[in-house]
Amino acid sequence: MASHTCSKCRKIIHPGDLFYRCTIKVFAEFDGVINIKNNKIDVEKEFEKARSYPEDLIEEEVFKEFDFTLCPRCKEIYCANPLHLPLG
Ligand SMILES: [Zn+2]
Structure with a gap:
Protein backbone atom coordinates (compact mmCIF):
# COMPACT_ATOMS: atom_id res chain seq x y z
CA MET A 1 0.00 0.00 0.00
CA ALA A 2 1.37 3.39 -0.98
CA SER A 3 1.96 6.11 1.55
CA HIS A 4 0.18 9.46 1.35
CA THR A 5 1.41 13.01 1.84
CA CYS A 6 -0.43 15.68 3.84
CA SER A 7 -1.61 18.33 1.37
CA LYS A 8 -0.94 21.08 3.93
CA CYS A 9 2.37 20.30 5.72
CA ARG A 10 3.72 17.69 3.26
CA LYS A 11 4.25 15.15 6.09
CA ILE A 12 4.51 11.57 4.83
CA ILE A 13 1.60 9.46 6.06
CA HIS A 14 2.75 5.84 6.24
CA PRO A 15 0.49 2.88 5.50
CA GLY A 16 -1.78 2.26 8.50
CA ASP A 17 -1.36 5.80 9.92
CA LEU A 18 -4.48 7.85 10.61
CA PHE A 19 -5.21 10.48 7.99
CA TYR A 20 -8.20 12.43 6.72
CA ARG A 21 -9.73 13.21 3.37
CA CYS A 22 -10.99 16.79 3.09
CA VAL A 62 -20.65 27.46 -11.06
CA PHE A 63 -18.94 24.49 -9.41
CA LYS A 64 -15.50 23.91 -7.93
CA GLU A 65 -14.32 20.92 -5.92
CA PHE A 66 -11.15 20.51 -3.90
CA ASP A 67 -9.83 17.25 -2.51
CA PHE A 68 -7.08 17.18 0.11
CA THR A 69 -5.33 14.62 2.29
CA LEU A 70 -4.68 15.85 5.83
CA CYS A 71 -2.56 14.48 8.67
CA PRO A 72 -4.28 14.49 12.12
CA ARG A 73 -2.61 17.76 13.22
CA CYS A 74 -3.54 19.64 10.02
CA LYS A 75 -7.10 18.25 10.27
CA GLU A 76 -7.40 19.67 13.82
CA ILE A 77 -6.09 23.07 12.70
CA TYR A 78 -8.39 23.10 9.67
CA CYS A 79 -11.50 22.06 11.61
CA ALA A 80 -10.86 24.67 14.31
CA ASN A 81 -11.28 27.49 11.78
CA PRO A 82 -12.04 26.32 8.22
CA LEU A 83 -12.82 29.81 6.90
CA HIS A 84 -9.79 31.48 8.53
CA LEU A 85 -12.10 33.83 10.41
CA PRO A 86 -10.37 36.35 12.66
CA LEU A 87 -10.15 34.95 16.18
CA GLY A 88 -11.00 37.10 19.10
ZN1 LIG B 1 -0.23 17.97 7.85
Whole structure:
Protein backbone atom coordinates (compact mmCIF):
# COMPACT_ATOMS: atom_id res chain seq x y z
CA MET A 1 0.00 0.00 0.00
CA ALA A 2 1.37 3.39 -0.98
CA SER A 3 1.96 6.11 1.55
CA HIS A 4 0.18 9.46 1.35
CA THR A 5 1.41 13.01 1.84
CA CYS A 6 -0.43 15.68 3.84
CA SER A 7 -1.61 18.33 1.37
CA LYS A 8 -0.94 21.08 3.93
CA CYS A 9 2.37 20.30 5.72
CA ARG A 10 3.72 17.69 3.26
CA LYS A 11 4.25 15.15 6.09
CA ILE A 12 4.51 11.57 4.83
CA ILE A 13 1.60 9.46 6.06
CA HIS A 14 2.75 5.84 6.24
CA PRO A 15 0.49 2.88 5.50
CA GLY A 16 -1.78 2.26 8.50
CA ASP A 17 -1.36 5.80 9.92
CA LEU A 18 -4.48 7.85 10.61
CA PHE A 19 -5.21 10.48 7.99
CA TYR A 20 -8.20 12.43 6.72
CA ARG A 21 -9.73 13.21 3.37
CA CYS A 22 -10.99 16.79 3.09
CA THR A 23 -13.36 17.43 0.20
CA ILE A 24 -14.59 20.99 -0.33
CA LYS A 25 -17.39 21.69 -2.77
CA VAL A 26 -18.16 25.28 -3.75
CA PHE A 27 -21.18 25.73 -5.96
CA ALA A 28 -23.49 28.49 -7.06
CA GLU A 29 -26.75 28.62 -5.13
CA PHE A 30 -29.96 30.16 -6.42
CA ASP A 31 -32.67 31.57 -4.17
CA GLY A 32 -35.22 31.98 -6.96
CA VAL A 33 -34.85 35.76 -7.19
CA ILE A 34 -33.43 37.49 -10.26
CA ASN A 35 -32.30 41.05 -9.70
CA ILE A 36 -32.43 43.16 -12.84
CA LYS A 37 -30.67 46.41 -12.05
CA ASN A 38 -30.57 47.68 -15.58
CA ASN A 39 -33.69 47.21 -17.71
CA LYS A 40 -31.72 47.96 -20.87
CA ILE A 41 -29.91 44.60 -20.90
CA ASP A 42 -29.32 43.33 -24.42
CA VAL A 43 -29.95 39.62 -23.85
CA GLU A 44 -28.55 38.60 -27.24
CA LYS A 45 -25.37 40.58 -26.58
CA GLU A 46 -24.98 39.01 -23.12
CA PHE A 47 -25.37 35.49 -24.55
CA GLU A 48 -22.80 36.29 -27.24
CA LYS A 49 -20.40 37.52 -24.55
CA ALA A 50 -20.93 34.34 -22.50
CA ARG A 51 -20.29 32.14 -25.55
CA SER A 52 -16.85 33.70 -25.95
CA TYR A 53 -15.74 32.58 -22.44
CA PRO A 54 -13.85 29.27 -22.22
CA GLU A 55 -16.19 26.48 -21.08
CA ASP A 56 -14.01 25.42 -18.15
CA LEU A 57 -14.00 28.99 -16.85
CA ILE A 58 -17.79 29.08 -16.88
CA GLU A 59 -17.96 25.68 -15.15
CA GLU A 60 -15.52 26.87 -12.50
CA GLU A 61 -17.78 29.85 -11.88
CA VAL A 62 -20.65 27.46 -11.06
CA PHE A 63 -18.94 24.49 -9.41
CA LYS A 64 -15.50 23.91 -7.93
CA GLU A 65 -14.32 20.92 -5.92
CA PHE A 66 -11.15 20.51 -3.90
CA ASP A 67 -9.83 17.25 -2.51
CA PHE A 68 -7.08 17.18 0.11
CA THR A 69 -5.33 14.62 2.29
CA LEU A 70 -4.68 15.85 5.83
CA CYS A 71 -2.56 14.48 8.67
CA PRO A 72 -4.28 14.49 12.12
CA ARG A 73 -2.61 17.76 13.22
CA CYS A 74 -3.54 19.64 10.02
CA LYS A 75 -7.10 18.25 10.27
CA GLU A 76 -7.40 19.67 13.82
CA ILE A 77 -6.09 23.07 12.70
CA TYR A 78 -8.39 23.10 9.67
CA CYS A 79 -11.50 22.06 11.61
CA ALA A 80 -10.86 24.67 14.31
CA ASN A 81 -11.28 27.49 11.78
CA PRO A 82 -12.04 26.32 8.22
CA LEU A 83 -12.82 29.81 6.90
CA HIS A 84 -9.79 31.48 8.53
CA LEU A 85 -12.10 33.83 10.41
CA PRO A 86 -10.37 36.35 12.66
CA LEU A 87 -10.15 34.95 16.18
CA GLY A 88 -11.00 37.10 19.10
ZN1 LIG B 1 -0.23 17.97 7.85
